[in-house]
Amino acid sequence: MSRQLLGVAVATALAVTLTGCGSGGSSSDDALQIWIRQAPDSDSAKTAKKLADAFTKASGVKTKVVALFDDFETKLQQQAAQKKLPDIVINDTAQLGNMHTQGWLREVDMNAMAGHDKLSETALKAAQGSDGKYYGLPFSAQSFALIIRKDWREKVGMQPPKSWDDLAKLAKAFTEKDPDGNGQADTYGFVAPAGTKRGYASWYASSLIYANGGDFIKAAGGGKFTSTVTDPKTVEAVQFLQDQFCKAKTVNPGAVSNDTTVTHEVFEKGQGGIYLVGPYVLARFVKSVGTDKLEVDPVPNGPSGGPGTLGEGENVYLMAGSKNEDGQKKFAEYAVSADGQKIGMNKDANGAIVRLPVNTAVDLAGERSDPRWKVFQDSYAHAVYAPPVPNWAPIRQDSADAFNAVWADCSADVKTKMGELNTKLTQELQSQKAS
Numbered sequence: 001m002s003r004q005l006l007g008v009a010v011a012t013a014l015a016v017t018l019t020g021c022g023s024g025g026s027s028s029d030d031a032l033q034i035w036i037r038q039a040p041d042s043d044s045a046k047t048a049k050k051l052a053d054a055f056t057k058a059s060g061v062k063t064k065v066v067a068l069f070d071d072f073e074t075k076l077q078q079q080a081a082q083k084k085l086p087d088i089v090i091n092d093t094a095q096l097g098n099m100h101t102q103g104w105l106r107e108v109d110m111n112a113m114a115g116h117d118k119l120s121e122t123a124l125k126a127a128q129g130s131d132g133k134y135y136g137l138p139f140s141a142q143s144f145a146l147i148i149r150k151d152w153r154e155k156v157g158m159q160p161p162k163s164w165d166d167l168a169k170l171a172k173a174f175t176e177k178d179p180d181g182n183g184q185a186d187t188y189g190f191v192a193p194a195g196t197k198r199g200y201a202s203w204y205a206s207s208l209i210y211a212n213g214g215d216f217i218k219a220a221g222g223g224k225f226t227s228t229v230t231d232p233k234t235v236e237a238v239q240f241l242q243d244q245f246c247k248a249k250t251v252n253p254g255a256v257s258n259d260t261t262v263t264h265e266v267f268e269k270g271q272g273g274i275y276l277v278g279p280y281v282l283a284r285f286v287k288s289v290g291t292d293k294l295e296v297d298p299v300p301n302g303p304s305g306g307p308g309t310l311g312e313g314e315n316v317y318l319m320a321g322s323k324n325e326d327g328q329k330k331f332a333e334y335a336v337s338a339d340g341q342k343i344g345m346n347k348d349a350n351g352a353i354v355r356l357p358v359n360t361a362v363d364l365a366g367e368r369s370d371p372r373w374k375v376f377q378d379s380y381a382h383a384v385y386a387p388p389v390p391n392w393a394p395i396r397q398d399s400a401d402a403f404n405a406v407w408a409d410c411s412a413d414v415k416t417k418m419g420e421l422n423t424k425l426t427q428e429l430q431s432q433k434a435s
Contacts (some may be wrong), residue, residue, distance in 0.1 A: 100390075
């Protein structure tokens with residue numbers, strides 16, 4: 001059985017069990033339970049608690065925040081099986097299709113939501129399912145850019161990269177010219193979360209694919225899609241990265257097994273100097289690496305396209321079966337209000353759960369003094385979100401497996417592997433009845 005058909009089977013069962021069942025996620029005092037994909041006791045989890053406390057003060061609705069990071073979706077599966085879904089989930093936009101397919105989400109009447117007219121049109125699209133209906137409210141947005149060791153770049157006497165050729169040369173200099181000055185060959189150009197867990201290899205490559213004018217799939221009209229991973233622009237981007245792994249050897253060792261948690265630490269330890277990533281780690285790196293050592297540069301246009309970058313973020317999802325639908329609605333409205341967004345942004349401090357505000361009434365520059373955030377904000381103008389297929393998760397995972405394979409095996413032919421991936425994605429789209 002395909003993953004999509006399995007999801008449909010689960011959805012059918014859940015449609016029966018969730019309809020009218022109480023939110024077992026709510027605590028005994030009927031607090032609105034809010035799940036967020038953040039590490040427990042992290043700065044981000046603390047910011048989520050501040051948001052929930054401010055909402056309680058404003059509305060009188062009691063809340064309980066549950067921060068989880070590892071195996072977040074698996075734990076949601078377990079809660080669904082026990083008829084104990086939380087009331088609210090704040091989770092990735094790319095998970096909308098997966099959660100909707102399994103019957104976990106309430107449809108949102110956007111016109112009935114206070115403040116909906118202040119929300120970014122780009123972010124709103126990421127709250128829509130493949131049927132055009134809304135299944136959440138946008139909460140946070142982000143684009144991607146290059147966080148670069150400025151002190152290293154100045155040490156090797158180079159300028160910020162304006163092209164992929166510049167980027168490759170800078171990575172090579174970081175690898176070969178001892179930018180940290182310790183006399184040892186222990187630095188690399190790129191740090192990359194290139195493992196397959198949660199599709200990270202695909203997540204990492206996306207911005208370069210979009211910056212080169214490539215894509216994974218494209219709309220064919222009528223809610224149908226076709227795979228485009230054999231497009232020469234997509235192949236060129238994956239090949240560029242394989243060349244960095246295999247020919248130039250400018251990527252940190254072990255990258256093909258790493259997720260973002262490990263990669264953040266690799267960058268902080270000074271093992272690499274170029275990190276293609278979202279803005280959520282900027283404040284952390286300013287504190288751990290040093291503000292004067294860092295710069296943020298836009299992703300350069302590829303040789304065949306651009307501009308482009310991955311666009312993503314989080315939605316506030318109103319979960320099915322809640323006994324407190326009014327509380328769900330009020331929390332979602334507060335989270336996307338100017339007050340809620342500002343709390344989630346957390347100024348320039350670490351722990352932001354709103355990276356770029358989705359409420360157009362919020363002035364980013366008025367909330368954050370670090371001008372490097374503006375690079376991400378400017379890049380968001382040409383950000384590309386995951387398309388509204390019924391379930392993006394298996395497409396990202398299949399892509400990650402294929403990309404990881406050609407980066408881990410230097411004898412692998414990228415064009416051939418992309419042809420194999422094209423077949424898989426075509427089959428996946430067929431199983432989702434989206435082709």
